[in-house]
Amino acid sequence: xxxxxxxxxxxxxxxxxxxxxxxxxxxxLITHGxxxxxxxxxxxxxxxxxxxxxxxxxxxxxxxxxxRYGEARQIGDARVSFHPAGHVPGSAQIRVEVGGEVWVVSxxxxxxxxxxxxxxxTVRCHHFISECTFGLPVxxxxxxxxVAREINTWWSRNAAEGRFSxxxxxxxxxAQRVLMMLDPTIGPILTHGAIEATNAVMRAQxxxxxxxxxxxxxxxxxxxxxxxxxxxxxxxAGPWARRFRPTSTALASGWMRLRGVRRRRxxxxxxxLSDHAxxxxxxRAIAETGAETIHxxxxxxxxxxxxxxxxxxxxxVLRTEFTGETLDEAGET
Numbered sequence: 001x002x003x004x005x006x007x008x009x010x011x012x013x014x015x016x017x018x019x020x021x022x023x024x025x026x027x028x029l030i031t032h033g034x035x036x037x038x039x040x041x042x043x044x045x046x047x048x049x050x051x052x053x054x055x056x057x058x059x060x061x062x063x064x065x066x067x068r069y070g071e072a073r074q075i076g077d078a079r080v081s082f083h084p085a086g087h088v089p090g091s092a093q094i095r096v097e098v099g100g101e102v103w104v105v106s107x108x109x110x111x112x113x114x115x116x117x118x119x120x121x122t123v124r125c126h127h128f129i130s131e132c133t134f135g136l137p138v139x140x141x142x143x144x145x146x147v148a149r150e151i152n153t154w155w156s157r158n159a160a161e162g163r164f165s166x167x168x169x170x171x172x173x174x175a176q177r178v179l180m181m182l183d184p185t186i187g188p189i190l191t192h193g194a195i196e197a198t199n200a201v202m203r204a205q206x207x208x209x210x211x212x213x214x215x216x217x218x219x220x221x222x223x224x225x226x227x228x229x230x231x232x233x234x235x236x237a238g239p240w241a242r243r244f245r246p247t248s249t250a251l252a253s254g255w256m257r258l259r260g261v262r263r264r265r266x267x268x269x270x271x272x273l274s275d276h277a278x279x280x281x282x283x284r285a286i287a288e289t290g291a292e293t294i295h296x297x298x299x300x301x302x303x304x305x306x307x308x309x310x311x312x313x314x315x316x317v318l319r320t321e322f323t324g325e326t327l328d329e330a331g332e333t
Contacts, residue, residue, distance in 0.1 A: 002078075002098045003105070003129070005318060010105065010129070014098040015078030017046075019105050022321040029080065031107025032091035033058055033172060036298075036323045048082050050118070050205070051090025054172060057201045069118060085109035086120030087275050088173030089202065095123050103127040104289065108324065110274070111281040112144065115180045116173070116207060120285070128291035133276045133324030134254050135296070135304035141254070141278045147271055148181035154250065154269055159187045159226035164244040168233035168251045168267070170325070171195045173275050175230055176202055176209060178252055184210045188224050191215065192231035192240065233327045237266070254278070254325055265327060276325055286313070298322035 003012050009021030009028075017027040024041035031037050031047075033054040038047070040059050047055055049066040056064065067073060069092070072081045077099075082092035087108040094105045104125040113119040155165040169175040171194040179199075182189060189212045191199065196214040203209055213219070215229070221243060229244055236249055249267045254274030256262055262270035277285060286294055286308070295318040296305050308315035 002096055002101055002103045002127070005320065010318075010320070012078050012096055012098075015075040015080065015096070017075055017078075019094055019096075020107065020322070027075075029094055030055065031085065031094060031105065032088055034088070034108065034170075036321065037107060048090045048092050051092070053201050053205055054090070054198065057197065058172075069121075083123050084118040084121045086111060086113065086117050089116050089118075089176075089205070089207065091117060091173075093121075093123055095125065101126055103129065104291075105129045106131055106285075108133070108276055108322075109285065110277045111285060112141065114144065114177055116176055116202075117275075122285070122288040124290050126291060127293045127295065128286060128289045129295040129297060129318060130282065130286060131276065131322070131324060132282055132296045132299035132301060132304040134257075134274065134278055135282055135300040135307075137279045139254060139257050139274075139278045140280060141274060142272055144181070144273070147252075147273050151178070151181060151250075151252070151271055152183045152186060154248070155182070155228045156186050158248045162225050162246065164221075164224075164226070164247040165228040166236060166241055166244055166247050166249045167228060167230055167271075168236045168249070168327070169195075169230060169253075169273075170275075171198050171232050174252060174273070175199075175232075176207070177275065178230065178273070179209050179212065182210060182228065186226075186228070188213055188227040190219070190224060190227045190229045192229075192235055194232050194235075195230055233265075251327065253327060255327060261327070274325060298324045 008023035010019045018025045020037040026043040028042040045064040079097045081095045085091040102125040158165045175195045191212045250269035252271045252273040256270030256272045293314045297318040297320045301317045305315040
């Protein structure tokens with residue numbers, strides 16, 4: 001078998017490497033910089049040149065080699081290449097070929113293009129290891145332009161009434177995507193430290209993010225009334241968020257498609273926005289690979305594998321420690 005799961009993660013015996021391992025290994029190929037895929041403690045890392053800056057920011061001093069999209073590299077008896085996943089800047093699907101048999105590890109992905117990430121690229125293969133974070137029919141994403149209008153309308157109304165608009169979004173990828181959707185003429189944009197640090201990394205890469213202001217203990221919030229405040233989801237319920245009064249809170253996540261999630265998180269609004277493929281996107285991506293066998297991981301795996309089997313695929317559940325999109329990222333202060 002070209003790839004199989006070990007206690008340390010997904011392993012390729014022919015190349016003696018792991019892909020997104022969850023325990024320390026000698027050599028790790030990394031799809032992208034989110035913490036459930038890029039962990040510390042590995043001897044050596046390989047990731048795309050576009051993912052490298054944020055990985056260094058998050059993991060510190062690591063032995064990191066880079067590779068460009070589409071570049072082929074021979075590692076032992078395995079030929080590997082990285083291809084755009086459309087998830088966050090630098091995210092990749094990893095193609096592994098051994099003896100003419102091709103496997104593709106999707107990492108996290110979405111088919112909808114955005115201003116930040118290199119658009120998803122279909123990679124033909126025999127075996128496709130696919131995430132299915134949102135592998136239910138209820139998850140169908142609205143048009144991003146409409147979501148942008150909803151967010152800006154919410155912010156504008158709050159600003160007119162003198163309220164802060166406190167919006168929760170992942171510090172890597174989601175927050176920057178939201179920033180690109182905002183209308184800065186409405187008011188100032190304030191950021192939590194975890195988001196501002198990631199913004200700095202991406203600005204250094206040349207991504208044209210709008211002006212933001214890092215919230216520190218010295219920030220004069222009285223002069224920023226009506227601002228939009230962008231923070232990791234976990235920070236919304238903690239002491240960091242209590243300094244903003246009066247406020248309206250919201251979350252930007254694919255989970256906002258489920259009734260009750262926003263209410264349980266005590267948010268005033270929920271905006272359906274995800275950097276993962278929805279139900280239609282998952283099905284389309286899988287069909288276009290032409291893969292004979294589909295291995296599904298992190299998400300509604302049992303349900304989605306059963307659905308794929310009913311569609312005629314050889315579908316199997318692959319148990320991993322990946323988590324996909326959650327509402328619990330807190331970040332630093």
